[in-house]
Amino acid sequence: MMKEELETTNRPDNTAFTQQRLPAWQPMLSAGIVIPGFVLIGLAFIGIGVALFITSQNITVLEKDYTGVETTSDCYKCSNPSDKNCTCKLEFSLSTLFEGPVFFYYGLSNYFQSQRSYGASKDEYQLSGDLDYFKTPISACSPYQYDANQNPIVPCGSLANSMFNDTFKLYQIVNGTKKLVPFDGKGIAWWTDYNIKYRNPSVTPLKNAFNGTVKPSFWSKPAYELDTSDPSNNGFVNQDFLVWMRRAALPDFRKLYRRITEGDYARGLPAGNYSLEIAYNYPVLSFGGRKKVVFSNVSWMGGKNQFLGIAYLVVGSLCVVMSMVMLIVYAKFKFPEDD
């Protein structure tokens, strides 16, 4: 008796933790919880799936390839890479109103923006306006680091060099005359890219910052002339440039080109005939690529994507079916329940 009362330093602490007796919740998934749970989850998923599916169905998408592979295509004439400053037309007609706001994307396929060396080939310090890196771009930009005369290239690197340079003009044919559909080039790039991540050097005029540098070889005009009409859309914060610099994940991708939000077209593209004038500059046939334009409106879930709705429907029904199966199994074998 005496000995038991004797507390010594050797005696292990009698705490719940040291004795592995912490109060614990021991969940047991019982049929009573799981079957209703599955039904609920299944129903919720089916609900979401239906909503997604319907939303996706309601999104209108107009997709047109303009690579010019087929001889019938107007752009066939431009598909020869030696042909500079070629313009071609893509005509289409809408039978009903294309509800707005309409988003205008260009799409490239078999184009690997996701390649590592390609993606790494840029100088982020340069792009954040650091003038030191205008003189000596990072070596990752090679072979677009310096030109043949050892002048630094700004913006350097393959990624910037290969910026998409087809331009588009959309006309509605109203009574035989072409009516320009105004494009909105703002708000196509991420807000943070435009406002924080990419910066022009704080030199006015911007052109002076580029003294002693050369433009990327593929570009027709230097960075400071990307949008001469709007200084806030020029240089490295040009939104087309920003969109291009955000690398696509997959080799078949689309990028936002313009939004149609203004004027008569704020509600959408009315029914009628349209003509898209394309300044065909960007060569893709050499690597088997394709170019396309996509008109689409978007919903709360983004662009049209049937996959999500269908997946939700499938998984939801799967849950419901499984709960049925479980119900049958339980009814048949009647596992003893712990409560």
Next chain:
Amino acid sequence: SALSILANLTHVICAFGRDERRVDSRTIYVGHRPCPATDTFIPPKFCDNRIVSSKYTVWNFLPKNLFEQFRRIANFYFLIIFLVQVIVDTPTSPVTSGLPLFFVITVTAIKQGYEDWLRHKADNEVNKYLVTVLEDGRRARKESEKIKVGDVVEVVEDETFPCDLILLQSSREDETCFVTTASLDGESNHKTHYTVPDTEKGLESLSATVECEQPQPDLYKFVTFFSLCVVSLRSLGPENLLLKGATLKNTQKIYGVAVYSGMETKMALNYQGKSQKRSVVEKSINAFLLVYLCILVSKALVCTTLKYVWQSQPGQEEPWYNQKTQKEKDANLYLNMFTDFLSFMVLFNFIIPVSMYVTVEMQKFLGSFFISWDKDFFDPEIQEGALVNTSDLNEELGQVEYVFTDKTGTLTQNSMEFIECCIDGFQYKNRDSSTELDGFCVTDGPVSMLQQKAGREEEELFLRALCLCHTVQVKESTGQEDWVGDQVDGVLGLDGEMVHPAELRGFIASSPDEVALVKGAMKYGFTFLGMESKNMRVMNRDKDVETYELLHVLNFDPVRRRMSVIVRSKCGDIMLFCKGADSSIFPRVRQEEVDRISMHVERNATEGYRTLCVAYKLLSSEEYAQADAGLREARLALDDREEKLMAVYNQVETGMSLIGATAVEDRLQEEAAETMEALQRAGMKVWSTCYACRLFQRGTELLELTVRTLEDGGRRREERLHEVLSAFSFSPRSWTSAKQDYGFIIDGATLSLVFNSSPDSSHYKSLFLQICQNCTTVLCCRMAPLQKAQIVNMVKNSKGSPITLSIGDGANDVSMILEAHIGIGIKGKEGRQAVRNSDYAIPKLKHLKKLLLGHGHLYYVRIAHLVQYFFYKNLCFILPQFLYQFFCGSSQQPLYDAAYLTMYNICFTSMPILAYSLLEQHICMEVLMSNATLYRDVAKNAMLRWSPFLYWTLLGVYQGLLFFFGVRFLFSNPALQDNGQVFGNWSYGTIVFTVLVFTVTLKLAMDTRHWTWINHFVIWGSLAFYMFFSFFWGGIIWPFLRQQRLYFVFANMLRSVSAWLVIILLILLSLLPEILLLVLRKPRWPHSRQVRYTHI
């Protein structure tokens, strides 16, 4: 004389040998005084007395420690990966693998550095300890490390010896001193050591040489010649050597000459780390690692191949938008392929994570605390709990298939009680509770009173034999009685009411049996009073004191298994008393005597008593003279002394007459039988190295294979053995089908027959093993320590290499403990050697049940889950990265950001699994303990075999595919925001990664059966931390980063409803099969909650 010639010869040989530098002995000049008679005095060079147990110095710490760490294959692998990242242009920065590696290396280095610092401190304490050394007659204080071989050192009571000394002078009158060697071999009893005879004259002027063998680690072997300047020569043995580390007791002070110093002392030579045991789980990990390494290499190969196949397509080799640099163009194609291969290896190397090693180590280290913290292991008697010597084997405790237990002190309490004796065939029993009536003889009442069946003559002879034939010392009562309680072996006082209170005395002996016997004799009226300068004093029944001169002690050894003394009585009769195991005595006495006694011995043995036979022999003076000469000669022998002694012993111990036998009971430890039964129900096979402890459950059929059964036929043993073994193994009994349990009994002699009889030995061995493996219980009685280890080794290396566990408490179990996969020491009465050599030490046998069935089972489940989970989570982590290579032109583009790659295993998913692996109780402790059969569920590495591994791997593949392709289909239209903007590759990776982190964490949550607040905290905390980190990481332009890849990627992702929906969908879909399995799997054990309530 012959001796001095021999000595001179030895001198010559030694001197010769020294010159030739083939020294197998060393010459020491006591007090560094040369012997005038010897030729030139060459002061010999010996190492100093510095003890160095530390591994590193300040200077070599870094290189040496790094070298040792990188010898570990895993560390080396990660180092290679790191170097590849530094040298080759790889997708991820060297930081991603360098940082974790640096962390691991640093933590390990700090830990090892700290441990070494402690060792340095301990070394310094020993080395700087001040000792007194006699220098030219003056006493001088010196630091211990400055002692040189040949110095005469003074040691006072309770000091430890600073080096190995030869005892020259003692303050005790009888020229002895007492030491305890508790820190050396764990034996805390007092051992008597003797001074070198004839050195009484002043030490200042003593000039002598010591001729001793080169240092060797055997503590019990020491052969030396001591010569007082050629004149006289003495041979010295271990009884003259005081070992460093031993402590002087009961002696005021002694002087000794240093013979071995520093790292050459026997203690230092014995201080060799045990070889490290590796657990089966670790072997499984290595096997899995190999699989993953193959996966890794094949992934890298596939990707490299793909890259070059893809590049060979027109236009893809070098599309205009992504032109190669001049350097790349110039590079050799094959070199490019190789560097690409390496790059892919680096990209996918996260599949074998550094952090798994860290987590496993941490789990083991922290987990072992729960064993030492467990208050159920606390024994109030010795005021100690369990001790964990290695944390590497926690999970192995859940895998034990064979338990080898020692009997004495392990199954039993090792407190001996004299039960009965048998004199001349008549039984004498002195026990109140004796209800047992057998046909032989019945005794009622103390022997001394009545029913004297044997003649008084025989009786007294027997009792005298018990009083004389031992090495027990009487503890002089010094008034300080409290040590009695601490004295491990000791015994202490008596409980019999017949004892005169004044004679309350303590006996000190190396084995409790001896004390029990002396006490037994006391009960019958013969009291051993102690030694008085070579005279043993015995008080007989008539209260007269008889004295016997002790002439020789023929020590006990485990091979002979007997000991003898030769004494001369007052009237000049020289007698030899011998006691020993029946098997070692019976062949040396007359057969008719054996017949009278053997029955009693048998019966006592089957009842589980320890039996000893006592024999005696009257020596004529010629016989004695011959024996005396033989013994002296053998003791002087420098070579093969052991063998020579043995031969003389055997020669002397013949032709004796058997006078009786004793039975000493060693009571079973509390709950020993229950524990053993539980272990058996848990599917373990229990092998005991001694007889009869209710190991056999009722209904067990016994198969016996002992010397007795072999000799039944009267034929050659080998023939019988063959016959019996074959009969057992080929008998119509079908081992598997029958519900019958079998028990098997074999003894040491038969075992050695099995092991090394004939050329057929291996055949016997396999037969034997086959029989044993089909028995639930095997008893191996009368085993030598080495045989125990042999048996363990045999089972360990048998088919299927079962996990063995040895449990023992004494030095004789150490070999067995070291041999088995897990060695368990009982903190018993036989000192600490077993505990020190064990992997785990527990106070009592009964604790084994909780250790194995509770802790072992849980640790196994925990670590098995930990390992599988780790492989799984890294598979589904890296698989999308691999799949992404098909969509980025096999360009080694990482799918996830570098921060995610690094942090995934370190921060986001490490804590929940660590908490799980420390706290999980899928079945709570009480149920595990009360339901021993649950142990069988995890037997044979059930959770780490290939089928569960395959399951986890498939799960990982399924989820990895789901993560990647789910997001892939979502990204068929990358416009995922309601403002029509598109997501890029980092958004893709971040969505996959978010799904991944949530899925693997929730998967663990689903597996957790035991949710403590810690589990809640780390699981939800990890997820919250992931969210927080991602926001933070993407919310700031990091000044030290060139690439702000993830800037606002996470926030933008959360703005997209589609991203949310796809994340939820994928998490649910990837967990769906798991949930289904969980629900449909019938619970196999009672729900733990109920049991816990009923317990409270």
